[in-house]
Amino acid sequence: MSASLPATITLAHGGGGRQMHQLLEQIILPVFSNPWLEARHDAAVLELPAGRLAFTTDSYVVRPLEFPGGDIGSLAVYGTVNDLAMCGARPQYLSCGLILEEGLPLATLVRLVQSMQTAAQRAGVQLVTGDTKVVEQGQGDGLYINTAGVGLINHALDIAPARVRPGDVVLVNGDLGRHGMAVMTVREGLNFETPIESDAAPLADLVLALIAAGIEVHCLRDLTRGGLASALVEIAETAQVHIRLDEKALPLHPTVRAACELLGLDPLHVACEGRFVALVPADQARPALELMRTHPLGAQAVLVGQVSPAETALLTLTTPIGTSRRLERASGEQLPRIC
Amino acid sequence: MKFLDEYRDPQAAASLAQAIHRLITRPWTIMEVCGTQTHALVKYGIDQLLPGELNLAHGPGCPVCVTPIPLIDKALEIARRPGVILCSFGDMLRVPGSGEHLLAAKASGAQVRLVYSPLEVVRLAQAHPQVEVVFFAVGFETTAPATALAILQAQQLGLANFSVLGAQVILPPAISALLDFPGHNLHGFLLAGHVCTVTGFADYESLAQRYQVPMVVTGFEPIDLLQGIYLCLQQLETGRVRVENQYLRAVQRLGNPTAQGLIWQVFELESRQWRGLGEIPASGLRLQDPYRQFEAQQRFGPVSTSPEPPSACISGQILQGRKKPWQCPAFGRGCTPSHPLGAPMVSSEGACAAYYHYHRQADASRDHGRALKD
Structure with missing residues (x-):
């Protein structure tokens, strides 16, 4: 200097x-x-x-x-x-x-x-x-x-929420809520045995690999402010479909999960900065997941939900005990100023 | 996650739900006292697993919901003064007084801070000796020990700029008040597990006998709640009345004596207004004489005793378990979490917020599904 x-x-x-x-x-x-x-x-x-x-x-x-x-x-x-x-x-x-x-x-x-x-x-x-x-x-x-x-x-695909169709599945490239909780824990001076690190990462490489492999990607959305729930509510509303998430399938790091339990936050509303959902036709889920898992940013890629027809746009979550509840957008500021 | 996943086990939930269906022979109303239990019941869809004869009434165990409007107005008035930092827990900041809420006051320049522990407020007062630092203390017996500890620390440190605007209340007198309301229709209670972690449940035994209502100390996970409901129904169906402890992994009959010692070292009981329930004798915690100098009302003047303004909000009946949130004409229309008319729509423990956030699609729900379809 x-x-x-x-x-x-x-x-x-x-x-x-x-x-x-x-x-x-x-x-x-x-x-x-x-x-x-x-x-x-x-x-x-x-x-x-x-x-x-x-x-x-x-x-x-x-x-x-x-x-x-x-x-x-x-x-x-x-x-x-x-x-x-x-x-x-x-x-x-x-x-x-x-x-x-x-x-x-x-x-x-x-x-x-x-x-x-x-x-x-x-x-x-x-x-x-x-x-x-x-x-x-x-x-x-x-x-x-x-x-x-x-x-x-550099491709002919039209990738947009309105392209989502009943029969699509929801894939996510890794565990949820890390960025929001990393910022939250340092800001609030909360110490966990395993520190939570932000997941911030550039996603284009992984996304373009999916497209280059011929996966018919209907919609992509990064899970920033508002988390997975807010992103999928918006997609469900634009496409006028019912998206069902399976709570058991949702990937969460144990420390993130514990921190959310402790602070009363819903990890589905917590921001990520290196995670996205891909909505693809169900028959392409397997090749898409296999490809994602070969990439360092998709090693934990998993199928978390399904799209079905609906009169009213809806996002629901099937709970571990087999009941179902509706998910809404995050309300208010759960975590102020995280991005 | 250890000590969590086993209490969300689908097989265990299904067999408990079946046992409840086999056990019930007639309509019963059981009140879950605590707002966190209400949220868990709706969030996990436990009510979907229960027989139609069982009515779950949602109780007053949401500290933010029962804090009267004049007290919130006092907090707002204090927060707007120059040279003051007002601190409280997150939920409290979003509950409107007769006008705006504390977050709105913050937006227009008031120094309002969200804290996780009353001890943070003591540190803040230490760090800003020229500023009056006020803790708006809300909560039941669960938060009272930490508030007491903060006051003892402030006294040790000789802090002259720390004070507490007290909204601490205790639960047993409120349960008593609910059972004194004519025509209450409450047959049994799930007691708040966290509160009993501090207080134990010996005090509730006389209450159960006096009113002849079964009570079960209950936790917050799906299996806890289903077990609590099962145990309560078993008493109702067999005509027994006692206090049972479902939440064995956290609660002992005599509770946590250290925490209780802190409460009664610093506080004494007084009659207190509860929003929706009215004045309840010996239900509020006020500072004892040696700590009175930390009472914010001594420094900033008393809380107004004016009656609550009229409102379309039926939170009183919600907090008494007489009505469900979806039976309120304002629910989801004039009243939403972004524009709440009453505290139960704001708080993460409020019944209206629980129904609003977790309401299910019409085809997956029972009676309330129709009311919720908007």
Whole structure:
């Protein structure tokens, strides 16, 4: 780190003058170094092949900035590339808007942008344009990040909630609720014998492998805020179907399960950042699961539910004792500011 | 998970349900006192396994639900003052007083904090000596020992900026009040397992005899609840009356003497208003003389004694077990967890919230299915 930079962020770092130039040249640009940023232009000029493009944006306000298994930097990359992946797109380029709070230690900023770059490399995307602003102390939680992303769609499948049909099955690529509980436990100072680590991870590779193998994917959805239940209620409503989940089949890490029991949270409403559901025709469940299980992010992939016709859109859960209950969207803020 | 999966075993549940069907010969009403039991009954669909002759009445064991509106208004008034941090448990923050709730006050600038333990509030008061830190203490005998411990710690530390707005109540007088209501129609009780972990159940034995109603100390898992119902029905069908303990793995007859010692070292009984049930003698916990300086009402003025404003909400009848949530005209229409008219729709222990969150599709439910189809 250059000696000419102070130990903490000041308002001058967002002022457009010499200090801001120093921050960008000495801290941020070297980390993300690529031809688009080297051009020092107002916008990145991208060469794109003909075809369909997916485009999305998301803002990240998680508190604390660093948590077991990740931080706001990696989250800001994975969250956005996963939204692209859920459209069946291969993520290509990201933008990055940083809103820094006066007083943020420079060392923290360095760690977090390095984490962003590591995550971007893992996800196979380039961070090609960005912006930095500074707000007064007390007006932010250290650092907020907005990322937007574009991805290319190289197949003919139409992947959308409205494509879900009776006879489809619901597959999930791993255990539920890790990210939300990882953030919750560190924020509330709860200590478990086995620490819970966030599951944040880039999902495009696994998703595109399913598509490349010829699996007729009807719908994909990453299980972020609101968890599995909220994602599937939305799909059931859009497709006007009844989705039945089998509680016994739902994969939960024992510590996550114990923490949810302890705190009175429903793991079906807790966020993940590296999990998704794939809705595929029942006859393709086996090859889809076999393929998912060969990938490190799908080793625990499992079938958790079925889609049937319905007059009224519905998500229900068959309990271990064989009864059934309706599942709703998460209500209110179970876990404030987790992504 | 050990000590959990065995209490959710489908075969055991099916055979207990069959035993209940074989046992019952006539209609009975059993009240589960505790809101967590209500939630478990509806969440696991246990009511779907039970015979039609058995009516489960949902009791007043939801501390947030029985906290009177003037007390919530007092908490709001304190929270809105500059230089004050008001702390409480999560559910309490979402229950509306006569106007807004504490989370809304927080959104408009009040310092309101959610805590998991009263001891966190003591630490907060230590860390902010210039700020008045107030704990809005709700709960039954389960939370009272921790509140007592916080007060003892605050006294040891000589904290002048820590106080407690007390809404702690105890359950036996409320059960007594329910059984004193004319025409109550309650035949037996499932007692709240967690409360009895602290209090034991010796006190309930005289209550059972006085009112001639069977009582079973019951846990919160599906097998616990089915066993509790079975044991209670067995007493009803054979004409016996006593207090039985289903929750053997957690509850002893005399409870936890250390926890009880803490409660009675710090608190004494007083008459208290319960939302929906009215004034119940010797049902509230107030600070004894040596600890009176920690009473928030001493610093911020007394709670108003104005009567509850009229409302479409029938939470009084819900909390007395006289009506089911779906029998309320506002249920699911004017009253939802996002726009609650009454506390039972807010709390994770409230009966209305249980029915709202876990109501089943019409074809999988009994009578209430029709009312819930919206």
